Amino acid sequence: RFVSEMKAFFLLLGLLSRVSSRILAPTLNIRGGAAEREELTTGKVWTLKTFVRDHVTFTSQLPGYLGAYIGNRAVEPSINEAVMLTMNSINTCPYCTGLHGQLARMASAEDPSKSKAPEVIYAKVFATHAGRGKAVEAAYAELAAAVGDGKASSTRALCWFLLWGKTTGNTVNAVRGKILSLKLLSLTPFDVAVFAVYAPLFATIGVLNVGLLKMPKVPPKVSAAIGATLWVPQALHVGLLGLFSLLPAKLLVR
Template sequence: MHETDKSTDGFRKKTFTVSSFYESAMRLGRSLPQLAHARRGDRVDDAFAEKIMLSTTAVNECQYCTRFHTSLAREAGIDQATIDQILESDVEAAVDDAERPALLFAQRYAEADGNPGPDARAALREAYDPETAADIRAFVHAIYFGNLLGNTYDAARLTISKRTRATRRRLDWVVDAVDGVLTHLREKCPV
């Protein structure tokens, strides 16, 4: 579904393919009304939402989402030790029993490329009422999309940068070769 770049470029994070981007964008679009509803509701407070965001981001390792949601988590009152535990995927130690199922679902969702499986879905339904579970899924859909979008941007920048450097080296070689030929011709034909 999503691609982990295993090329020699050295970028090893999950990124979008064309088809996975379309699929994820459609899933996000379907979950936007629920996300807006979740943000207005009080079932998932800001601190809990940021823990969910960080838990998903810990798996996907998006540098932009990590910085942004770490900052929002601090603003929501989450201490740095808890943030660090979540970013190290140590959910068991980071949160209490009430929040743990949501964070484990978020991790599983990210690990399984958006398809956490029936057991993870059932665990979420058992732990929360239907509206809260829907809110949690909406947060997870949104951050997962953001994570892969950030990673895809980084992969594209890296690829372009490497190609630019390679092209520059080839161009330098051509310029040096032409300069060498011209120098040689000047020495042979002093016209």
């Protein structure tokens, strides 16, 4: 019942975010000069503009992300984790390597570099282009034709959330590096805010990764249940930040 209630709540958040995304859709380029006609690309770490824009998108993907683990749109766990590892192959995040490396082992996932699964092929394109552009749109059309709209939508949500995970993890580590090297004057208010919000979550992931080292392989239903459970803390962080990002995204991107 708890999972059903959480899914309903974040479905509402997702609907609100999708409405806002459609409002923002015609104006997704950065303000300023010739760059206005070039779409803003998410890099290895967050900037303020990519953070607010992408958190609006992540919030809209929350229902699909949960649906990748439970329901009739669920992605088979071994393929699910192969998608995650493929996404993490570009701008690699150590937290994601630890977490999804172990979850992939537990789910008996094949080596994603050798996989010919349509979901993994799509993830390669998504990772290369950070989720945006004509190449990603074309790859999604091919994915939907191969596996159906439902599973294609779930796969896309998985890709968005690994993009969230690796970019946030890399940002947390970058800020931590500045703190440990005493380069405090190089910290921006944005750095401090992201670190304050996300460092505890990613520290918890680091501890979890150590615990997973001793876990055996598990049946698909157990693997899916683990994914659905991990969805909850991610959704709580992303959903709230997505709502807070609606107005800044409108002001900062066009």
